[in-house]
């Protein structure tokens with residue numbers, strides 16, 4: 001059973017107070033994001049990876065407040081759609097700071113990016129590459145490769161994106177033949193990746209591609225985009241970003257030595273997750289029979305209003321409540337009329353026996369992939385609100 005969490009493990013007293021003071025004035029459910037924390041995480045990443053250019057993965061949290069903050073700090077942006085593009089460019093971000101990182105895109109959307117001046121595109125298939133050659137002639141393309149790591153990532157991304165090494169090389173040769181610039185390789189080792197060794201294997205694959213293309217086809221690639229995957233702190237704590245940075249830099253140096261290519265990172269979760277607290281309220285507490293051991297705790301936020309990453313109980317958010325009485329296991333579920341709207345049923349959280357209807361639940365590390373995933377009107381509930389301090 002998950003024991004009571006210590007809020008000090010996640011926030012300094014000052015930061016928690018800043019968030020709580022705002023939260024106390026608002027009606028649930030909502031998420032509060034602490035901008036100073038995002039700023040610190042960005043600085044940590046820059047310090048940890050001085051050789052890398054950071055492209056914030058906007059999908060993690062596309063709030064204007066965060067785009068403005070990261071724009072001011074000189075971040076670049078990894079964009080998934082024309083809508084994210086418009087949003088980011090509205091902040092004055094120039095096209096040279098944008099990458100179209102989605103391998104699944106319409107030809108007319110590629111053209112839209114091209115017309116806005118973007119010249120950096122991801123791909124992993126021949127059909128998409130041909131579309132890029134037509135709609136964005138002469139652009140830089142990088143090919144996403146498949147990576148291992150789905151066993152050790154809490155939110156795996158493999159399978160759907162990327163291609164095998166052989167195909168990646170063929171695509172890069174084809175890119176050249178189609179008048180594009182074969183620019184580099186990308187991978188994403190899976191989000192919330194707990195095994196640092198997975199980066200070693202992926203960098204090794206990239207190295208093989210760099211060498212073979214040079215020897216066999218006279219193509220000199222310039223860049224490796226290592227995607228995201230750096231973890232946030234949930235119930236299971238992760239290694240520090242410094243440890244990740246040191247290890248991954250060592251892997252890069254072992255493979256590339258003095259011939260280090262341009263390195264791109266696309267962090268989402270690791271920049272914003274820990275900066276957020278989602279605040280909900282208990283709607284109902286019930287049992288399914290007179291003799292049932294477990295309580296069901298229904299709250300006013302669920303899978304369809306920001307907590308989709310509890311699907312298969314992948315992401316286990318630390319949950320904090322103010323009451324401190326004796327703990328008892330509980331199933332935690334959302335407010336909608338959909339039986340999929342259960343967040344935790346197998347992994348049982350210990351919540352105080354005296355927890356009552358109306359009490360607040362504080363879902364820690366919810367700054368990433370919550371507001372952006374929230375449904376617009378399921379069961380009539382509005383999208384998750386967000387506030388920024």
Ligand SMILES: Cc1ncc(COP(=O)(O)O)c(C=O)c1O
Nearest residue numbers: 057101191228229266267268269
């Ligand atoms: C292409 C790409 N880059 C970066 C990210 C961000 O990954 P993370 O949130 O694990 O940092 C994602 C996440 O889906 C992605 O698809």
